[in-house]
Amino acid sequence: MEHQPNSGWERDLIEKVALAAITEQTRARRWGIAFKGLLFVYLFAIFGVAVYPKLGDHHGSKGDDHTAIIDLVGAIAEDKDANADSIIEGLRDAVEDKHTKGIILHANSPGGSPVQSAYVYDEIRRIKKEHPNLPIFTVVSDMCASGCYYIASASDKIFVNPASLVGSIGVLMDGFGFVDVMQKLGVERRLLTAGSHKAMLDPFTPRKENETIYMQSLLNQVHQQFITAVKNGRGTRLKETPDMFSGLVWTGEEGVKLGLVDEFATQNEVAKTLIGAENEVNFTPQEHLMDRIAGRLGASFGQAMSSFLQPIALR
Numbered sequence: 001m002e003h004q005p006n007s008g009w010e011r012d013l014i015e016k017v018a019l020a021a022i023t024e025q026t027r028a029r030r031w032g033i034a035f036k037g038l039l040f041v042y043l044f045a046i047f048g049v050a051v052y053p054k055l056g057d058h059h060g061s062k063g064d065d066h067t068a069i070i071d072l073v074g075a076i077a078e079d080k081d082a083n084a085d086s087i088i089e090g091l092r093d094a095v096e097d098k099h100t101k102g103i104i105l106h107a108n109s110p111g112g113s114p115v116q117s118a119y120v121y122d123e124i125r126r127i128k129k130e131h132p133n134l135p136i137f138t139v140v141s142d143m144c145a146s147g148c149y150y151i152a153s154a155s156d157k158i159f160v161n162p163a164s165l166v167g168s169i170g171v172l173m174d175g176f177g178f179v180d181v182m183q184k185l186g187v188e189r190r191l192l193t194a195g196s197h198k199a200m201l202d203p204f205t206p207r208k209e210n211e212t213i214y215m216q217s218l219l220n221q222v223h224q225q226f227i228t229a230v231k232n233g234r235g236t237r238l239k240e241t242p243d244m245f246s247g248l249v250w251t252g253e254e255g256v257k258l259g260l261v262d263e264f265a266t267q268n269e270v271a272k273t274l275i276g277a278e279n280e281v282n283f284t285p286q287e288h289l290m291d292r293i294a295g296r297l298g299a300s301f302g303q304a305m306s307s308f309l310q311p312i313a314l315r
Contacts, residue, residue, distance in 0.1 A: 063099065065099050065101050065277045066101065066279040067102050067103070067270075067271035067279065067281070068090075068102070068103045068281055068283045069106055069267070069282045069283065069284070070090040070103060070105050071284040072106060072107045072138075072151060073109060074109055075109065075110065076111060076112030076113055076116050076117055076147045077113050078113065080112070082109060082112070083116055084115075084116040084117075084119035087123075087284075090283040090285055091103065091283075092123075093283050095134065097283075100281075101134075101277040102134065102135040102136070102275030102276075103134065104136075104138070104139050104271060104275075104280075105137070105138040105155060106141070107138050107139065107140045107143075107144040107151075107152055108140070108142050108144070109143065110143055110145050110148070110168075111145050111147035111149070111150070112146070114147060114171065114225070116147065117147035117148075118150070118229070120151045121153070121154045122154075124151070125233075135274065135275060136154075136155045136156055137156055137157050137158070137270055137274065137275075138151075138157070138158045138159065139158075139265065139270055140158065140160045140161070140164045140166060140252065140261070142164060142165065143164065143165045143166075144164065144165070145167060145168035145249055146169070149166055149167060149169065149230070149260075150226055150229055150230070153234055154229070155233075157262040158261040159262060159265040159266075160261045160264060161264065161266075162251060162252045163253075164255075165249045165251065165252075166249065166250055166251075166252060167244075167249045168247055169226055169227065169244065169245045169246075170223060170246065171223045171226060172219075172247075173215065173219060175201065175203055177203050177207065178203050179204065179205065182204060189204045189205055197211060200214075200215070201215060227245050234259060237259040237262070238260070239257070239259045241258065252264065267280070
């Protein structure tokens with residue numbers, strides 16, 4: 001009888017190949033389940049955002065009399081948290097709530113856009129005209145300068161800490177000039193324009209006196225609008241000095257003497273003593289709860305996809 005060669009190694013190889021195939025199928029099945037689960041949760045979150053767009057906008061009053069708080073914190077700009085649309089939305093929501101006994105602007109800002117500040121200033125003046133019995137106060141913590149003070153001057157009273165910083169009633173526009181640097185480096189500026197002043201104050205070309213004068217006139221106009229708003233808001237309380245509108249800042253203690261602000265008080269003291277509603281409800285619009293959930297799920301979904309695709313690319 002002919003001797004049969006040992007085929008044990010062939011069986012082992014076949015078993016290993018089969019086991020590898022089963023392992024790969026199991027891994028692919030698990031990834032498929034995880035992918036579908038993440039996709040389902042992500043779509044559910046998007047659906048929640050669409051169905052409950054107002055969920056988590058603010059804490060709500062729960063039917064109790066309260067003092068409405070609107071945060072005026074950080075730089076004032078259209079792309080920042082302290083922007084006119086957000087602050088005005090909070091003010092209007094507070095006014096529409098029948099349990100609101102008064103409004104406090106919680107101010108801690110170095111200022112920002114004069115346009116955004118003017119929008120809020122005008123809205124406060126409008127609310128005061130339509131609701132004369134609803135007090136609107138500003139309570140300053142660390143700082144209320146420039147555009148922040150612009151807004152605060154529209155309120156009935158401004159309360160500070162003696163160490164708070166207030167004022168900075170001025171306007172600025174800054175930039176840089178690189179003409180000398182370019183000359184030293186031997187760099188030639190090539191600029192084409194249609195319109196003799198289209199490249200006004202270009203940092204790479206010498207400054208033109210007539211354009212500087214023109215821009216200064218614009219700043220002066222905005223400054224005068226700022227001054228007029230402060231005078232209309234503060235009225236006879238201002239004890240005007242030669243440098244009051246020069247852009248200087250003062251401590252809260254000095255601000256009281258100058259009539260820039262009214263008294264020393266904390267937010268809680270104003271709510272309890274002057275408004276008569278110790279319960280404080282923050283009406284500052286917040287990011288929707290479902291938006292936050294969707295955003296986090298979106299990040300998790302992206303990470304999962306990245307982890308899923310990376311091994312495939314490496315195989």
